[in-house]
Amino acid sequence: MTITNVLSVLTPAILATVVLLSVLYRRIYRVGDRSAEQVLPSLWPLEAMGVKELFSPAAERHLRATLTDDGFRRAQQHRMVLALEYVRRISHNALVLQQWAAYETSNAETAGDSQRRHLSMDLIAVSVSCRIYCSLIALRLHCWLSATSLLPFQDLPSFEGLIRFGHADLSARYAELRRSAGKFSRFHDRMDRKQLVQSL
DSSP: OOHHHHHHHHHHHHHHHHHHHHHHHHHHHOOOOOOHHHHHHHOOOOOHHHHHHHTOHHHHHHHHHHSOHHHHHHHHHHHHHHHHHHHHHHHHHHHHHHHHHHHHHHHHHHHTOHHHHHHHHHHHHHHHHHHHHHHHHHHHHHHHHHHHHHOTTSOOOOGGGTSOBTTBOHHHHHHHHHHHHHHHHTTOTTSOHHHHHHHO
16 A cells, blocks of 8 residues: 555545544533623733734844854754744634624613624624634644654745735734724723733
């Protein structure tokens, strides 16, 4: 049996296993809508400037110019692992905000508050967009880490090829999420806007 045949058999099986595990994980650990009181304790801390600096092409060019080839390879792999952590936190925070906005949407519909419903729908849209973008970046980072481990003599990927999908980089999308959450929190008497923005 050739490698191509083995891969053609294993690939669907691996994908099916991943989908099954994902469904089970969501069924067991899924949290539904969140009230305002549940938002702040659920957010994961993130240094927004750290994200911007990590994904900066200038930072990568500096490392490439000042480090040896081995040093740059180690630094770049470390940056990829750190980027995955940042992406995981951003995606988590976007989910928390999406759940809060969904909770407030149903409340606004019940109360007939069209302005709050409109703002909560905006926050849901920004959150979903941010999560999709995070998934794309995480997938690419996982592929890069696998390739650099399995093919150590291959040229290292550049973050410049990672930071842009659809003309918006990750830090810009996260900034948009923070702005949308801050704007929405102004209309909520149980949410401290300043504390919310600082927690994101």
